[in-house]
Amino acid sequence: MAKLVQLAARNLMRYRRRTLLTSLLIIMGVAAVLLFVAISGSFKQMMIGQITDSMLGHMQVHRRGYVASIESLPLNLNMPPSLVGRIKQALDHEPAIAATAPRVKFGAMFSNFTETTSLRVNGIEPAAEAAVLPLLAGRQLDGARGGPLLKRGEILVPVLVSRGLKVKAGDTVVLVATNKDGSVNGKTFVIRAALESATGPGGRDGYIHIEDARELLRMSQPEVSEIAMRLKDPAQVDRVSANLEAALSDMKNKEGRSAVELHSWERLSPFANIARMIDVLTLAIKIMLVSIVLVSVMNVMVMAVYERIREIGAIAAIGTPPRRILALFLSEGLMLGIVGTVVGVVLSLGIIYALNVWKITFSFGQQQGLLLAPSITLQDVITTAIMVVAVAILASLQPAWKASRMDPIAALRHV
Amino acid sequence: MSLIRATNLTKTYRVGDVDVPAVRGVDFTIEPASFVAFVGPSGSGKSTVLNMIGCLDHPTSGAVSVLDTDVAALDRSASAAFRGKNIGFIFQDFNLIPVFTAYENIEYPLIMVQNWPPAKRRDQVRALLQAVGMTDQADKRPDQLSGGQKQRVAVARALVAHSKLVLADEPTANLDHDTAYRIIELMRKMRDELGTTFVFSTHDPKIMREAEVTFTLEDGRLINHGEAAHG
Ligand SMILES: Nc1ncnc2c1ncn2[C@@H]1O[C@H](COP(=O)(O)OP(=O)(O)OP(=O)(O)O)[C@@H](O)[C@H]1O
Numbered sequence: 001m002a003k004l005v006q007l008a009a010r011n012l013m014r015y016r017r018r019t020l021l022t023s024l025l026i027i028m029g030v031a032a033v034l035l036f037v038a039i040s041g042s043f044k045q046m047m048i049g050q051i052t053d054s055m056l057g058h059m060q061v062h063r064r065g066y067v068a069s070i071e072s073l074p075l076n077l078n079m080p081p082s083l084v085g086r087i088k089q090a091l092d093h094e095p096a097i098a099a100t101a102p103r104v105k106f107g108a109m110f111s112n113f114t115e116t117t118s119l120r121v122n123g124i125e126p127a128a129e130a131a132v133l134p135l136l137a138g139r140q141l142d143g144a145r146g147g148p149l150l151k152r153g154e155i156l157v158p159v160l161v162s163r164g165l166k167v168k169a170g171d172t173v174v175l176v177a178t179n180k181d182g183s184v185n186g187k188t189f190v191i192r193a194a195l196e197s198a199t200g201p202g203g204r205d206g207y208i209h210i211e212d213a214r215e216l217l218r219m220s221q222p223e224v225s226e227i228a229m230r231l232k233d234p235a236q237v238d239r240v241s242a243n244l245e246a247a248l249s250d251m252k253n254k255e256g257r258s259a260v261e262l263h264s265w266e267r268l269s270p271f272a273n274i275a276r277m278i279d280v281l282t283l284a285i286k287i288m289l290v291s292i293v294l295v296s297v298m299n300v301m302v303m304a305v306y307e308r309i310r311e312i313g314a315i316a317a318i319g320t321p322p323r324r325i326l327a328l329f330l331s332e333g334l335m336l337g338i339v340g341t342v343v344g345v346v347l348s349l350g351i352i353y354a355l356n357v358w359k360i361t362f363s364f365g366q367q368q369g370l371l372l373a374p375s376i377t378l379q380d381v382i383t384t385a386i387m388v389v390a391v392a393i394l395a396s397l398q399p400a401w402k403a404s405r406m407d408p409i410a411a412l413r414h415v
Numbered sequence: 416m417s418l419i420r421a422t423n424l425t426k427t428y429r430v431g432d433v434d435v436p437a438v439r440g441v442d443f444t445i446e447p448a449s450f451v452a453f454v455g456p457s458g459s460g461k462s463t464v465l466n467m468i469g470c471l472d473h474p475t476s477g478a479v480s481v482l483d484t485d486v487a488a489l490d491r492s493a494s495a496a497f498r499g500k501n502i503g504f505i506f507q508d509f510n511l512i513p514v515f516t517a518y519e520n521i522e523y524p525l526i527m528v529q530n531w532p533p534a535k536r537r538d539q540v541r542a543l544l545q546a547v548g549m550t551d552q553a554d555k556r557p558d559q560l561s562g563g564q565k566q567r568v569a570v571a572r573a574l575v576a577h578s579k580l581v582l583a584d585e586p587t588a589n590l591d592h593d594t595a596y597r598i599i600e601l602m603r604k605m606r607d608e609l610g611t612t613f614v615f616s617t618h619d620p621k622i623m624r625e626a627e628v629t630f631t632l633e634d635g636r637l638i639n640h641g642e643a644a645h646g
């Protein structure tokens with residue numbers, strides 16, 4: 001066995017340049033895949049993190065039909081306290097949920113007493129919201145940091161609005177809203193801070209206290225527009241979704257359909273499509289790697305067999321078992337695959353490390369200075385390595401088989 | 416007890432629609448420890464006969480047995496195993512493994528064909544290097560050796576696994592006269608020392624004179640029947 005490996009290695013070194021070029025191709029392919037996985041993965045993770053941790057949460061519950069007409073923030077599709085209570089009960093029974101936050105959402109006119117603009121407003125429970133959106137506090141550009149997200153009478157204003165209306169932290173502003181009965185009401189707020197924009201739905205929303213929202217809207221009972229949730233493990237979204245779906249299914253409306261709807265962040269954010277695109281691209285580049293390895297290794301092995309036909313004839317004549325000849329050529333392909341993979345993995349780990357040391361930043365939409373922190377899981381490395389090595393063996397199989405089946409006399413006579 | 420026995424051995428190649436008779440019903444026996452040459456003009460069937468003895472080629476009809484084994488009946492891997500165990504080969508163009516040293520080439524059958532333990536292997540390879548006078552060149556690769564030296568290594572490789580029979584198709588055709596002669600001398604010396612049967616083919620009259628038994632082929636037929644060359 002050791003001799004077989006030695007023979008394979010020396011045969012590979014016999015055509016140094018060819019072996020080098022093929023290994024290089026595999027190395028670059030492996031490195032390209034791993035780097036792409038690392039960078040796109042970290043980009044995806046970061047963007048998803050931004051979306052779930054500063055706007056949407058991982059999942060949301062609404063009254064049926066609310067999400068379909070969410071653009072108009074319909075007040076008549078809020079959930080009454082009785083329904084909210086039953087939903088809360090169901091959510092409390094799900095151990096995978098880390099935190100929940102009720103919100104009252106509505107459209108309002110925002111005025112600095114001279115100019116007016118429209119604003120989407122979220123009425124929130126500050127502590128609950130902070131627990132569901134750990135990155136929200138960090139989006140405050142100026143004003144009072146630390147402490148609760150906001151107190152009653154305070155408002156967080158998206159930076160686009162605060163710049164447009166030239167207001168800053170500490171200024172008094174007015175919100176005017178129409179409630180579901182059509183009556184108009186106004187209320188003054190003090191700007192607590194401007195909020196940095198985020199890409200995605202809710203990235204340009206303002207925030208006030210939920211009680212202020214109910215007061216402004218003159219609600220007769222404490223209604224809720226949506227309940228956002230944070231999971232302990234974001235990867236469990238589908239599983240938790242299924243659990244909750246079952247738990248909430250007994251809440252029927254008059255038509256006998258489920259009264260509430262459950263949405264994961266993926267269904268609420270257009271970024272989910274970008275994330276899926278990235279996954280498709282990753283798959284495509286992996287397929288390219290497989291083709292590169294397949295073609296280059298097969299090419300080398302076909303050449304190797306062709307060039308050594310007489311040698312194969314000689315070793316077959318002196319009694320080398322066919323399966324050993326097969327193993328000999330398979331190990332040459334295997335070795336190419338292993339060397340290419342090992343060097344490619346080391347190279348890409350080095351580049352990933354360097355990228356983390358140099359702290360590359362990038363901008364996406366309104367967000368700037370996002371830190372690119374590429375990382376790769378051991379699982380990604382192992383699956384890529386196994387894939388390349390398996391394909392290298394596969395690519396050598398046909399030439400190796402051909403070599404092992406050669407007729408010694410014909411092979412010896414080959415010129 | 417004969418080592419090799421051929422009866423009505425026949426080989427006909429089919430090229431397109433034409434039958435090309437290469438060997439036409441030959442009978443011969445070869446005794447253990449003999450030093451045998453098949454001679455005859457080009458195309459007379461020498462290689463074909465040797466290939467059938469070496470179970471590299473199947474007879475069209477007739478039979479050939481080596482060590483009481485009907486080698487024509489062996490399938491692919493059985494014949495490989497039989498060759499590996501009993502028959503050594505020496506080729507006209509040496510056919511050493513180019514990436515292996517002389518030492519490793521001689522060692523090859525003990526590792527890749529048979530399964531000798533390392534210590535036993537080392538002793539045997541050294542003994543054969545010594546016997547063929549190549550101890551000093553043990554670490555050279557084939558491309559660093561002369562033709563004669565390569566063929567010495569090939570002789571050692573053919574004998575290393577205690578083969579009972581060595582088949583050599585034109586072992587000296589690529590060598591100059593003196594070297595060719597010395598290789599034949601070496602083969603005979605090894606026969607004397609080890610009792611291995613050597614069967615070779617040649618069309619060099621001087622070389623064929625070195626054989627103790629000569630079979631002359633012409634157009635696929637034996638025209639003598641194993642006459643002792645030296646009477
Ligand atoms: N594979 C083959 N296909 C067709 N004809 C063949 C084949 N091998 C040998 N022959 C024919 O069989 C006959 C005997 O060939 P063989 O090689 O045995 O002769 P030889 O005595 O070894 O000749 P040389 O001295 O040139 O090596 C020749 O006519 C040759 O053309």
Ligand SMILES: [Mg+2]
Binds near residue numbers: 461462463584
């Ligand atoms: Mg011949």
